[in-house]
Amino acid sequence: MEQNIFISGDEAVAHGVRLSRPNVIAAYPITPQTITVERLSDMVENGDLKAEYMHVESEHSAICATMGASAVGARTFTASSSQGLLYMTEGLHYCSGGRYPVVMMNANRSVALPWSIYGDHRDSLSLLDCGWIQVYVEDAQEALDMTIQAFKIAEHKDVLTPMMVNLDGFILTHTYEMVSIPEQDKVDAFLPPFQTENKMCFDNPKNMAFSSQPDDNTEFKYQQNEAMFNAVKVLKQTNKEFAQSFGRDYGDMVEEYRCDDADAILVTLGSVTGTVRVVVDKMRAEGKKVGLLKIRYMRPFPEKEIIATAKKVKAIGVIDKDISFGYEGTVFTNVNSALAKANSTVLKKNYIGGLGGRDITKNEIENMFNELLTGKLKKDGEHVEFFNLKVAIDE
Amino acid sequence: MNKPQKKDFIKPKHINDYPVGPQFEAGHLADINAGWRTVRPVVDHEACIFCLRCYIVCPDGTIFKDGDKIGIDYDYCKGCGVCAHECPKDAISMIKEEL
Numbered sequence: 001m002e003q004n005i006f007i008s009g010d011e012a013v014a015h016g017v018r019l020s021r022p023n024v025i026a027a028y029p030i031t032p033q034t035i036t037v038e039r040l041s042d043m044v045e046n047g048d049l050k051a052e053y054m055h056v057e058s059e060h061s062a063i064c065a066t067m068g069a070s071a072v073g074a075r076t077f078t079a080s081s082s083q084g085l086l087y088m089t090e091g092l093h094y095c096s097g098g099r100y101p102v103v104m105m106n107a108n109r110s111v112a113l114p115w116s117i118y119g120d121h122r123d124s125l126s127l128l129d130c131g132w133i134q135v136y137v138e139d140a141q142e143a144l145d146m147t148i149q150a151f152k153i154a155e156h157k158d159v160l161t162p163m164m165v166n167l168d169g170f171i172l173t174h175t176y177e178m179v180s181i182p183e184q185d186k187v188d189a190f191l192p193p194f195q196t197e198n199k200m201c202f203d204n205p206k207n208m209a210f211s212s213q214p215d216d217n218t219e220f221k222y223q224q225n226e227a228m229f230n231a232v233k234v235l236k237q238t239n240k241e242f243a244q245s246f247g248r249d250y251g252d253m254v255e256e257y258r259c260d261d262a263d264a265i266l267v268t269l270g271s272v273t274g275t276v277r278v279v280v281d282k283m284r285a286e287g288k289k290v291g292l293l294k295i296r297y298m299r300p301f302p303e304k305e306i307i308a309t310a311k312k313v314k315a316i317g318v319i320d321k322d323i324s325f326g327y328e329g330t331v332f333t334n335v336n337s338a339l340a341k342a343n344s345t346v347l348k349k350n351y352i353g354g355l356g357g358r359d360i361t362k363n364e365i366e367n368m369f370n371e372l373l374t375g376k377l378k379k380d381g382e383h384v385e386f387f388n389l390k391v392a393i394d395e
Numbered sequence: 396m397n398k399p400q401k402k403d404f405i406k407p408k409h410i411n412d413y414p415v416g417p418q419f420e421a422g423h424l425a426d427i428n429a430g431w432r433t434v435r436p437v438v439d440h441e442a443c444i445f446c447l448r449c450y451i452v453c454p455d456g457t458i459f460k461d462g463d464k465i466g467i468d469y470d471y472c473k474g475c476g477v478c479a480h481e482c483p484k485d486a487i488s489m490i491k492e493e494l
Binding site: 099205206212219 | 407410413414415416417418419420421422423
């Protein structure tokens with residue numbers, strides 16, 4: 001019987017990690033991830049989790065330590081956010097290039113300057129190129145479940161790619177909900193111990209993590225790219241198996257909500273999905289044909305799914321809690337590329353907001369849908385709009 | 396310490412011939428590597444007392460026990476001179492390489 005307990009998103013991740021039986025955890029605390037690493041520390045201390053918990057002095061050391069442990073065949077976990085995530089950036093590339101399947105929880109938090117502890121997606125979206133699989137969860141239950149799934153996906157022999165599970169800072173990390181805790185023996189059956197050939201071992205001595213000349217570098221990168229594409233079928237298979245074992249099915253790389261006969265949809269990442277669901281239901285009750293496309297995985301990117309959904313609708317708005325300065329939001333860039341390859345002529349609009357922890361309200365979401373439903377941009381040529389500025393600007 | 400042996404390296408022809416990530420069997424030397432040596436160590440076997448200090452300090456592991464004499468693998472010796480510097484009997488001289 002699964003136990004239901006009232007916990008925060010951070011705590012849900014800690015339970016997911018405990019159930020996955022990692023061998024080594026090396027993490028440095030940073031708001032709003034601290035509760036996860038504190039709970040894991042408690043669990044190791046009181047024997048609930050039999051793992052080596054390495055205290056490191058920085059996030060850079062954290063990723064190097066977890067990668068080093070992974071290189072001797074250990075199942076490893078780390079966690080970070082914002083400044084910490086960026087501090088470990090060179091390590092993230094090392095990890096993915098070296099094909100070490102580390103699992104990390106990232107609490108999405110804004111990046112200085114100005115310094116902020118509150119949530120947005122600028123930290124992880126600025127690192128889409130570092131070669132990690134990236135999934136974004138909508139609630140604490142999904143956070144726990146995806147932590148377990150992450151180990152299975154990352155460690156798969158056709159993948160061997162590290163994976164980042166993203167939770168919105170404060171909105172998900174610090175709010176409480178009823179979460180179902182899977183039973184340990186069911187998780188053990190779903191997730192067997194980590195096996196790999198890519199490890200230091202006396203029986204089969206290896207030269208690891210070496211450099212490569214122009215002659216070979218491209219082939220390693222090509223292989224890494226192919227592994228990320230292999231992850232697509234592995235994550236779908238993993239979702240299916242998880243649904244069979246635990247009864248919760250999250251769909252694959254995206255989730256469509258009421259898109260089949262929609263005129264306008266909003267594309268979302270993370271917890272704002274929940275708010276948009278509520279607005280979709282309200283507007284549908286009023287007869288407006290709106291829908292929601294939740295992107296779960298940003299890498300690998302659900303290009304086929306987005307093209308398929310775009311064929312059904314007339315207007316697509318993308319909410320970005322991110323801005324690539326001097327251009328547009330990163331989710332929009334990725335979605336647009338998919339649409340361009342398919343020669344899609346849907347109306348496209350990028351809504352930039354929710355930065356530095358600013359709330360995205362149901363009213364604002366309704367305004368987005370209303371604009372999209374008119375079939376044209378409210379201001380000609382303005383595809384990118386900061387929708388929740390609190391001051392006037394010069395036009 | 397075993398003298399490193401040159402082994403044939405078969406260049407990958409297909410992407411699947413590449414290892415998963417930058418890893419390979421340890422100790423695989425595909426090329427000899429002594430091209431930048433300008434001086435080479437030469438051992439005076441009469442003066443040598445076989446204390447093996449040179450054998451221990453050689454950073455490339457190219458000094459080996461050749462029976463009861465010191466042997467140097469000139470395919471891999473880089474001519475760093477640490478062996479000559481450390482020899483307590485000054486039995487090793489660094490001789491300029493002929494061009």
